Every structure is written in structure tokens, then in C-alpha cells.
Amino acid sequence: MEKRTDSPYPRKDLPILAIIGVLLVISTIVFAVTDHRKDWRYYQAEFKKMVAEKFGAEKAATIPSGMKQIWVPDMRRADRCITCHQGILWKGFETADHPYKTHPPEPIRTHPIEKYGCTSCHGGQGFAVQSQEAHGPVKFWEEPVLGKSMGEGYSLAGDDKGALIQMNCNVCHRFDRETKGMDMINHAKKLVRDKGCRACHVVNSRGGTIGPDLTFVGDKAAEQYDMSRLGGQKTAFAWHVSHFKNPKEVVPDTVMPNFGFGTKDAQSLAALMLSWKRAPVPVDFRPGVARTDPQTAEEVADEQRMKTGPGAWFVKTGCFICHSVSSLGVKSAAQIGPDLSTAVEDTQSRFGKTVDDFVKNPTGTMSVVLTRQIVLTDQEKEVAIQKLREAYAEHQKQKAAGTAATASGGH
Amino acid sequence: MSAKPETSKPEAPGVHEKPFWSLRPKSDRQAGDAVVSNFLLHWFPAKVYKPSLDWNYSFWLGTASAALFLLLVLSGLPLLLLYVPSVERAYGSVKDIEFVVTFGWWIRAVHRIAAHLMVAVVFLHLVRVFLTGAYKNGTGRGQHREWNWVMGVVMILLTLFLSFTGYLLPWDQLAYWAVTVGTNIASSIPFVGPDVRELLLGGRTIDQATLIRFYVLHVIFLPGGLGALLAYHMWRIRKDGGLAKADREVLETTRKEAAPGKTKTYTLLGVARGTSPLVRASSLERSELTVNSVNDLVRRVYIVVLGTFAVVSILACFIPSPLEEPANPMITPNPAKAPWYFLWLQEIVTDTTVKIGSFTINGAFLGGVILPGILLTALTVWPWLDKSPMEAAGAWFHASRKRQNAIFLIVVAIILAFTIVGTFMRGPYWHFFWPWQAWPELPTRI
Numbered sequence: 001m002e003k004r005t006d007s008p009y010p011r012k013d014l015p016i017l018a019i020i021g022v023l024l025v026i027s028t029i030v031f032a033v034t035d036h037r038k039d040w041r042y043y044q045a046e047f048k049k050m051v052a053e054k055f056g057a058e059k060a061a062t063i064p065s066g067m068k069q070i071w072v073p074d075m076r077r078a079d080r081c082i083t084c085h086q087g088i089l090w091k092g093f094e095t096a097d098h099p100y101k102t103h104p105p106e107p108i109r110t111h112p113i114e115k116y117g118c119t120s121c122h123g124g125q126g127f128a129v130q131s132q133e134a135h136g137p138v139k140f141w142e143e144p145v146l147g148k149s150m151g152e153g154y155s156l157a158g159d160d161k162g163a164l165i166q167m168n169c170n171v172c173h174r175f176d177r178e179t180k181g182m183d184m185i186n187h188a189k190k191l192v193r194d195k196g197c198r199a200c201h202v203v204n205s206r207g208g209t210i211g212p213d214l215t216f217v218g219d220k221a222a223e224q225y226d227m228s229r230l231g232g233q234k235t236a237f238a239w240h241v242s243h244f245k246n247p248k249e250v251v252p253d254t255v256m257p258n259f260g261f262g263t264k265d266a267q268s269l270a271a272l273m274l275s276w277k278r279a280p281v282p283v284d285f286r287p288g289v290a291r292t293d294p295q296t297a298e299e300v301a302d303e304q305r306m307k308t309g310p311g312a313w314f315v316k317t318g319c320f321i322c323h324s325v326s327s328l329g330v331k332s333a334a335q336i337g338p339d340l341s342t343a344v345e346d347t348q349s350r351f352g353k354t355v356d357d358f359v360k361n362p363t364g365t366m367s368v369v370l371t372r373q374i375v376l377t378d379q380e381k382e383v384a385i386q387k388l389r390e391a392y393a394e395h396q397k398q399k400a401a402g403t404a405a406t407a408s409g410g411h
Numbered sequence: 412m413s414a415k416p417e418t419s420k421p422e423a424p425g426v427h428e429k430p431f432w433s434l435r436p437k438s439d440r441q442a443g444d445a446v447v448s449n450f451l452l453h454w455f456p457a458k459v460y461k462p463s464l465d466w467n468y469s470f471w472l473g474t475a476s477a478a479l480f481l482l483l484v485l486s487g488l489p490l491l492l493l494y495v496p497s498v499e500r501a502y503g504s505v506k507d508i509e510f511v512v513t514f515g516w517w518i519r520a521v522h523r524i525a526a527h528l529m530v531a532v533v534f535l536h537l538v539r540v541f542l543t544g545a546y547k548n549g550t551g552r553g554q555h556r557e558w559n560w561v562m563g564v565v566m567i568l569l570t571l572f573l574s575f576t577g578y579l580l581p582w583d584q585l586a587y588w589a590v591t592v593g594t595n596i597a598s599s600i601p602f603v604g605p606d607v608r609e610l611l612l613g614g615r616t617i618d619q620a621t622l623i624r625f626y627v628l629h630v631i632f633l634p635g636g637l638g639a640l641l642a643y644h645m646w647r648i649r650k651d652g653g654l655a656k657a658d659r660e661v662l663e664t665t666r667k668e669a670a671p672g673k674t675k676t677y678t679l680l681g682v683a684r685g686t687s688p689l690v691r692a693s694s695l696e697r698s699e700l701t702v703n704s705v706n707d708l709v710r711r712v713y714i715v716v717l718g719t720f721a722v723v724s725i726l727a728c729f730i731p732s733p734l735e736e737p738a739n740p741m742i743t744p745n746p747a748k749a750p751w752y753f754l755w756l757q758e759i760v761t762d763t764t765v766k767i768g769s770f771t772i773n774g775a776f777l778g779g780v781i782l783p784g785i786l787l788t789a790l791t792v793w794p795w796l797d798k799s800p801m802e803a804a805g806a807w808f809h810a811s812r813k814r815q816n817a818i819f820l821i822v823v824a825i826i827l828a829f830t831i832v833g834t835f836m837r838g839p840y841w842h843f844f845w846p847w848q849a850w851p852e853l854p855t856r857i
Contacts, residue, residue, distance in 0.1 A: 004438050009464070009707040013714060020718045027724035031517040034728060067511060078503070080510070127506040140583075140735040142856045150857070164857070221742040222854035234854040274857065 039131055040067065043084040047100050054092055067129060072117045074282045079117040079126035081134065088113070107181070116285070121168050122146060142222075154237065157264035160184070163271070167218075170275035172286050175204070175293055187264070188272035195259055199321040199336055203276075204293040208321060210373050211256060218277035226251070240270030255368045257336055306330050310394075313387050314340065318374050327395035337365075341395040343388045356385050434705060442703035454645045455704040460657040464702070464711055468543070468656050468807075471715045472536035477641060478719040479529040484634060486522040494580065496626040498619045501582035502737045509734060520727035526574050528723065530752050533570050537563060541819055544812055546794045547804035548651070549658025556655065556804075557794035559647040562640060564791050569637045571752060576629035578750050579622065587738035588747040590617055590625075592757060596749070599775035616740070655805030660700060662802065745839040754833030755826045756783060761841055786822070 044065050052060035069080040087093040088103035096102070103113075111121065119126040124145040128134040136144030144150060146168060151161035163184040173179045178186045192198075198207030201214045220236065227234045229250050230242055239250060244266035247256040261269065295303075306315045311328030314320050319340065324332040327341035338346055347358040359381050362370050370376065376384060436442035443457035462468065493512055495504040508515040540546060546560035579590045594617075598608035613620030652658060702708070735744075749757045759778030789796075793815075803809035808816055836843055838850040 004436060004442070005702070007702045007707050009702060009710065013707075013710050017710060017714050017717075020714060020721050023721040023725065024717060027721055027728060030728045031514065031724065035514050035517065076499070076503070078507075127503070127510050129510050133510075137855065140733065142736060144857065146857070221739075222856050223742060223745060225854060227854050234852050235857050236854065237857045239854075 038129060040083045040129055043099055044086065047086045050087075050093070050096070050100060051090070069126075070113055070117045072115065072120075074285070075117065075120055077117045077119060077126055079119050080129050081118040081122075081124070081126065082113075083129055084131075085118075119143070120171075120281075122165060123168060154233070154241075154267065157262075157267055158184075167271045167275040170272065171277055171279045172281055174276065174279075175289050175291050176287060179287075184268045185272055185275065188268035191261075191265055191269060192272070196321065196332065196336060200256070206293065208373060210369065214273065214276060216276055216278050218274045237270050237274060240273050241266045244269050255365050257365070302331065311391070313383070314391075317376075317380075317384075322369075325391050327391050327398055340388060341391050344392040355388055359384050359388075436703070436705060439703055442705045445705040452705065452709065454649060455708055456649060456653065457704060458701040459653060459704050459708050460660050460701055462660055463654045463657050464708060465656075468805075469654060470535075470539060471711070472532055472539055474712060474715040475719050476529060476533045476536055477645075478716040479525045479532060479723070480634075480637065480641065481716070482525045482720055482723060483522060483529065484638075486518050486525065487630065487634075489518050490522060491630060496580070496622055498582060498622055498738075501580060501622065502734075505581045505583075505734055509732070516731070517724075517727050520730060520732045521723055523732045524726050524730060525723050526577060527751075529570055530574055533567050534752075537567055538819075538823060541793075542816055543655065543805055543807050544797070544799065544803040544809055545655040545805055547655060547797065547799070547801065549655060549801060549804050550662055551652035551658060554651045554658075555647070556651050559644060559651065560794050561791055562644050562647065564787070566637060566640050566644065568787075569633055569640065573629060573633045573637065574752070575750060576625040576633065579617075579625045580629065581734055582622065582738045584735040584738055584742075584744050585733065587617060587740070588744055589750050590621070592747055592749040593753060596753075596756065596760060596775050596779035600780050601776065604780075617738075657805070659802070659805040664700070746837055746841055748833070748837070751830065751834045754837075755829035758829040758833040758837070 044063075048060045048063055048065075051063060063086065067080060068083045068086075069078045070082060071078050082088065085099040085101075087096060087100040089108075090102055093100050093102040107121075117126065118124070122145055123143045124136060125134050125138070125141045125143070132138055133141070134145075135147075138144070146162075146164040148161045151164050154164075156163060160183070166182045166185045169179065169182050170185045173182065173185075176182075177189065192203065197203065197214070200208045200210035201212065202209065203214050205215065222234075222236050225236055225239045227239060229252075230239055232238060241263075243250045244259075244261045245263075246258055247254045248258065259265075303315070306312070306320065306329065309329045311320070311325045311330035314323070314325050314328065314330050319325070320330050320332050322332060322335070322337040323340045324330055324335055325340045338350075344355045347353050347355045351358055351363060353361075358366075359370075359376075434445055436445060439458075446452045446455050446457050490508065493504060493508050493515065495501055505519070508519050510516075512518075540560065540563065546556050548554040548556050575590075575593060579586045594608050594611050597611060598604040600607055609615060611621070611624070612618075613624045648654070748754060756779055759782060760774045761778075763774040763777045763782075797812070797815060799809065799811040799815075803811045832843075835846055838844040844850060
């Protein structure tokens with residue numbers, strides 16, 4: 001048999017092959033170890049120790065180990081928070097640190113976790129099982145946990161730094177007039193009613209069209225805001241806070257008036273805005289209130305009275321959305337604009353124009369309103385001037401009679 | 412195959428007592444038999460020219476590409492069982508692979524990194540073949556290297572399309588908008604563009620129809636097609652007498668010996684029609700020029716394949732695979748970028764929207780259709796345009812191919828430069844940013 005030809009290759013190549021073998025072994029060890037080394041193993045072991053100390057080893061042995069999740073098919077949520085937060089349903093760890101701490105029982109009684117999961121209220125990334133990814137803020141996950149540290153980051157007014165969680169409460173509770181435990185949102189809702197936001201904005205399909213529809217303003221993506229005039233944090237929340245405090249500062253050509261909101265008001269309203277989202281929430285998860293935002297009987301009766309009274313024209317035309325006409329018994333909910341009882345002298349002092357001139361060639365906010373919202377024909381404008389004069393005459397009469405009504409209502 | 416069976420068991424090539432064997436051939440004959448008797452080794456010749464094995468001739472880029480393809484198939488199999496191709500569930504299933512499935516993050520990273528590397532390595536393989544003139548035929552009979560080159564061009568297109576279809580599957584913002592940009596470029600083809608886009612998407616918007624279309628292409632048709640072409644590509648290399656470099660060696664040795672040697676013919680089991688390939692005996696008998704494929708070639712193949720696996724596996728441990736926000740047709744990320752290997756096109760598209768008077772040249776048409784069309788056509792027919800002598804086959808930067816190599820390298824450099832600019836230096840609104848310049852802060856919700 002012919003002999004095997006000598007080859008130089010084994011000498012050169014076998015060591016290389018050996019090195020590659022070693023590399024393969026190393027890489028296998030690295031990924032196997034990386035995969036095994038997870039925070040949650042540590043937290044589960046610690047919790048087991050805590051239970052053993054407090055309630056005995058027998059009790060500790062019953063604690064399940066391994067990755068855990070709450071799967072809520074209706075909401076398409078798989079929340080793995082309970083992998084680390086094992087103590088939430090245990091009694092006796094009320095004063096423990098996170099993640100071992102007992103969850104306050106009251107919200108869980110009304111919102112059982114097997115039905116609601118965790119992230120639908122708290123935010124955060126339910127898929128994740130590592131601390132940073134789960135709680136955020138982390139790139140590519142836009143719902144960080146709405147906890148105390150986030151509230152502190154925004155220097156939230158008031159004592160409850162964890163109040164931002166109420167944004168998520170209001171996704172379901174948006175049609176509640178008031179909800180227990182949601183002070184921040186309740187405050188904002190009251191402001192919306194008192195300040196007459198609906199004069200210009202549609203909210204829940206009711207309101208004016210001067211400003212944008214706010215019904216689902218919470219869905220607006222961060223990229224869709226102009227943050228160029230915003231100092232500090234560039235977030236949608238910060239934008240709203242800044243905008244509520246001084247609209248012209250973030251949107252120079254806005255017609256939205258400055259309401260002089262304080263920090264607490266602005267933050268509450270910003271939270272309310274972000275909570276107005278299209279909610280992927282099944283109907284039976286919502287509270288048992290009508291899914292509309294109706295006026296109260298009192299509000300309806302008031303409106304009816306004004307519609308048939310001497311100021312009916314102002315109501316019919318829509319002026320009353322922003323302006324009271326106190327001399328004629330018309331009361332505006334919003335009172336954004338001045339009382340029209342004195343418009344005849346007001347236009348002189350405010351704009352340097354007679355009321356005739358102003359109605360025909362309005363300036364400022366009214367120029368927007370009278371070209372977009374309330375469009376009057378020349379004939380109607382004559383009527384308007386006539387009515388304003390009547391209101392002023394009535395005002396003078398009442399003043400003379402010493403029974404002048406105050407701007408906030410005369411009935 | 413370690414020794415001849417001593418029992419009365421039937422004795423024939425390929426019949427072994429042991430289910431597994433490790434081969435230590437004692438003679439050249441035995442080493443040659445190993446190739447014949449083993450299915451997996453069939454695509455190797457019994458003997459190979461030593462210079463074909465050089466690390467610094469081919470850089471083994473073709474083998475590395477094949478190794479990456481194998482790795483992609485292997486890592487794709489478990490993903491096939493875990494991924495759900497539905498717009499409602501795709502994103503969640505990828506999150507599960509990332510966070511919950513044992514080794515899931517690693518398998519996904521291996522798949523992703525191997526895919527990116529494959530695009531790069533296949534491209535480098537093409538560059539190597541061009542610069543060495545390896546699509547040129549040598550002295551052997553029945554050689555058609557030019558057709559193997561065309562095959563290679565088709566395979567690089569398949570590789571790009573495989574990667575592109577895989578891009579959509581996670582159904583995140585990156586996927587959605589990369590595919591939006593990619594298919595919008597396709598729609599600028601005159602007359603048929605919108606139809607091409609509709610054919611790709613299975614509709615006019617990227618939705619479930621697109622996802623299932625891309626998915627089936629990605630897991631069945633494209634890898635199947637690429638696998639078949641790969642087999643053919645390999646078989647042609649054998650038919651063409653091995654690497655072009657081997658031809659060159661034959662040419663040089665026969666030149667030295669004026670007298671022609673005796674010839675041997677081999678039948679190829681009826682695969683080849685007509686005259687069987689003729690191999691010059693001189694080359695076969697010059698044992699100082701050749702080595703047995705078993706084990707010297709096989710060992711190097713092991714080194715390249717396992718080395719590729721090792722590199723990808725280690726990279727996968729340290730480079731996490733991104734998964735952006737769930738796909739949202741309402742929100743366009745700024746900037747929206749195509750996959751990196753199409754960014755040179757996107758860069759050209761944005762740079763070539765030219766206005767001459769009232770006449771506007773559509774950049775997408777020029778940069779997305781005309782230019783790649785011309786490049787691709789030139790690339791495909793290049794072996795027929797290349798009139799350099801036979802000696803230029805299998806030699807790096809042969810003097811007779813100086814000019815075409817220079818032109819080719821300039822085009823490659825431009826493509827690379829545009830790719831780098833598009834990938835690293837384009838920020839919001841496609842504005843230019845130096846690598847050391849920070850992009851404007853991206854706003855977040857809260």
C-alpha cells in the first residue's frame with residue numbers, strides 16, 4: 001500500500017482548531033452563566049429567608065420558585081412582576097422594603113391582581129424580569145413605573161409623590177366625576193369644569209372647536225410635540241405642565257389664554273391630559289358609571305333658564321360659553337372673557353375702539369373666535385351691537401337702582 | 412474506516428460497522444476513499460492544490476458565508492417554534508424570547524448577528540472574487556466560472572432579501588419603518604412600482620398580510636432557494652476544477668514542463684453529459700503540489716465553520732438585540748432608516764432629488780432604481796466584459812486588470828462611505844451629525 005503523503009497542515013492547523021474549541025467552550029459557559037444569573041433568583045431566595053424567619057421553614061417551603069407571571073388574556077398582559085415582588089399578597093411585610101413589601105389591601109380588594117395584573121395600574125414593562133427593564137425608564141419602553149421616584153423627578157406638588165399612578169387609574173375611571181383616592185385627577189377634573197375648557201375644546205365629544213379635541217390627547221406621541229421652547233425635561237408631561245402655566249411660552253401664536261395656574265393645578269391637568277388615552281380595556285373592567293360625561297341637572301336647568309331669559313340671544317349665539325352678561329342674567333361657566341354687560345365702555349378702554357368698530361373688525365382672540373367659531377353676517381353683527389347696547393343700558397339701569405348684579409351671577 | 416474490516420461483513424465503500432467513525436487514513440488511497448464513501452464530504456475532490464488552502468488567498472469568505480447560513484438555519488429552528496407571526500402577538504412573542512425563554516436572548520442574538528455578518532461576509536466574498544478575477548476560466552475543460560459568478564450575484568440578492576424579510580418579523584418600530592422605507596423605494600419603479608409594492612406588502616399598508624408574506628418567504632422560500640443555489644454553487648466549483656487559483660498553478664507548472672503529461676478521465680456517475688471532465692495527470696501526480704482533502708481540507712473547513720460559530724456566539728453574549736416600541740403606523744421615528752445595508756441607497760435617494768428648472772428628477776427613482784439597476788447589471792455581465800488574459804484568473808490585483816479593479820474599488824468605497832454616513836451620521840430630519848456631535852434629545856412621554 002502506498003504511504004500517506006506527508007502534509008505540513010496538521011502541525012499548523014491543529015493548534016488553531018484547539019483554540020477554537022476552547023473559544024466555543026468559553027462562549028458556552030458565558031451564555032449559560034449569563035442566562036442563569038438573574039436578579040430574581042436572589043430576590044426569591046431572600047424572600048424565602050424572610051418568611052422562614054417570620055413564619056418558620058415549613059411556611060417558607062410552600063413559596064413557589066421560578067419565573068412567575070399573571071396572564072390577563074383580556075388585556076393582553078403578562079405581568080412578571082410577581083417573580084420578584086413575592087410578598088404583595090402576604091400579611092406581615094407591610095414595613096418591608098421593595099420588592100418584598102405587602103401591597104396595600106384596599107386597592108387589591110377592588111382590583112384583584114389576577115384580573116387586572118400589575119402594569120395596567122402601575123405602569124412598567126410586565127414582560128421584563130430584570131429590575132431596570134421592568135421599572136424603567138428604559139429606551140424603547142414608553143410606560144415606566146409611575147412611582148414615587150418619578151413624582152420626585154417632576155417635583156410633584158403636594159405630599160403624595162406617587163400620585164402619577166392616577167394617570168393610569170383614570171384610563172378606566174375617566175367618566176367618573178370624582179374617584180376615591182384619585183385626588184390629583186379629581187382636582188384636575190374640577191378645574192376642567194370650572195374653567196370651562198369645553199368653551200374651546202371638545203372633551204368626550206362635547207365642546208367648542210377653537211382648540212384641538214382633547215378626548216384622546218394622551219395618545220399623542222412625544223415626537224408630535226414641539227419641545228423646542230421647553231427648558232428642562234423634554235417629555236410630554238413636562239410640556240403640558242409648562243403649557244398650562246403659560247401657553248404662549250411653549251406655543252407663541254396660541255390663542256389659549258393664560259389662566260394663571262399654579263404648579264399643582266398645572267401638574268394635575270397635565271396628568272389628566274396624559275390619562276385621556278384610547279384604552280385597550282375591556283368593558284367589564286370599567287367602573288359602573290355611564291360612559292359619557294353628561295351635564296348635571298342643575299347645569300341643564302341653568303342653561304334652560306338663560307335660553308329663555310332676556311339674554312337669550314347671547315346664549316343662542318354661543319357668546320355665553322366664554323362671557324357672562326350679568327345684567328341680562330346670563331352666566332358663563334367658563335368666564336374666560338369679560339362680562340359683556342359693560343362691553344360698550346370696555347372696548348374703548350381695552351382696544352381703543354367703539355363697540356361697533358370692534359364687532360366689525362375684531363382683534364386678538366375675538367378675531368379668531370369671530371372668524372372660526374361664531375361667524376356672523378353683517379346683519380347679525382348689527383343685531384349684536386344692538387344687543388350689547390341693550391345689555392349696557394340694563395347694566396346702567398341696575399347700577400342706578402343700586403341692585404347691580406355682580407359678574408358672577410345675579411340670580 | 413480506520414481499518415479494513417476483518418470479519419466477513421460485506422466490504423464496500425461506505426459500509427461501516429461503526430455508526431460513528433473518526434478517520435485516520437493510513438494511505439492516500441484511504442484518504443481518497445473517505446471522500447467517496449461519505450455523503451457530506453462528496454463536494455470535495457480527493458485531492459486539492461495546496462495554494463487553494465491558503466488563508467490569504469480566499470480568506471475563506473465563501474466558507475464563512477456558508478457557515479453563517481448554517482448557523483442561521485440552526486438558530487432559526489428554535490425561533491420557529493417560539494415566534495408567532497401575527498400582528499397582535501409577534502411583538503410579545505419576541506419579548507418572551509428575550510426575557511423568558513431559556514437561552515432565548517442568546518439564540519435571538521446569534522440569529523441577528525449571524526444575519527448581519529452574513530450580509531457583510533457575502534459582500535466581502537464578492538469583492539474578493541472580483542479582485543482576484545476568480546470568475547475567469549482557466550485551462551480546464553467545461554469550465555463556466557462566469558455562470559457561477561452570476562449565481563453568486565443572485566445569492567447575494569437572496570441574502571439581502573432574506574435579511575430584509577427577517578427585519579419585519581419582530582413587529583417593532585424599527586421593523587415597521589425600515590420596511591416602509593424599503594418598500595417605498597421599490598414603489599418608485601416606473602409604471603409597475605406601486606404594483607411591486609402591493610405585491611410585496613400583500614396590500615397597500617404594512618399589516619397582517621405583509622407579515623405572513625414576509626414570514627413565509629423568510630422561513631421557507633428564501634432559505635430553500637438559497638440552500639439549493641448554495642449546493643449548485645459548490646458543485647460548480649468542483650466542475651470548474653476548484654478555485655481559480657488552482658488553475659493558475661496548473662498553468663504555471665505546465666508552462667515549466669513543455670512536454671504534455673498523460674491524461675486521465677473520470678466519469679461522474681452520469682451527472683455530466685458528453686465528454687467527462689479531463690484532468691491533467693501531471694497535476695494529480697505532483698504530490699508536492701497537492702494534499703488529500705481528508706484531512707487537510709476538512710480540518711480547515713472545521714476551523715472556519717467552528718471559528719465562525721465561536722465568533723458569533725461570543726458576540727451574541729455581549730451585544731444585546733434591540734427591540735423598539737411596538738410598531739405604530741401613526742408615529743414615524745425620526746429619522747426613519749432602512750436596514751443598514753440599504754442605507755447607501757437611502758443616502759443616494761435623499762441626495763439625488765434634483766431639480767433642473769421645472770423638471771424634478773425623483774431621487775427614489777434615480778437612487779433606488781436606476782443606479783442599483785445599472786450596478787447590478789454591470790456586476791452580472793462583468794465576466795463577459797472582462798477581456799483580460801487567462802493568467803489574471805486567481806491572482807490578486809493582476810496587472811492586466813488594474814483599471815477595472817480600480818473602478819470596482821472606487822464603487823465599493825463609495826457604497827461603503829454612503830453606508831457609513833447613512834448609518835452613523837444621519838440624525839433627525841436626515842441632518843448630518845459628526846460621530847462626536849450629540850443628536851438632539853429625543854422626547855419621551857413621561
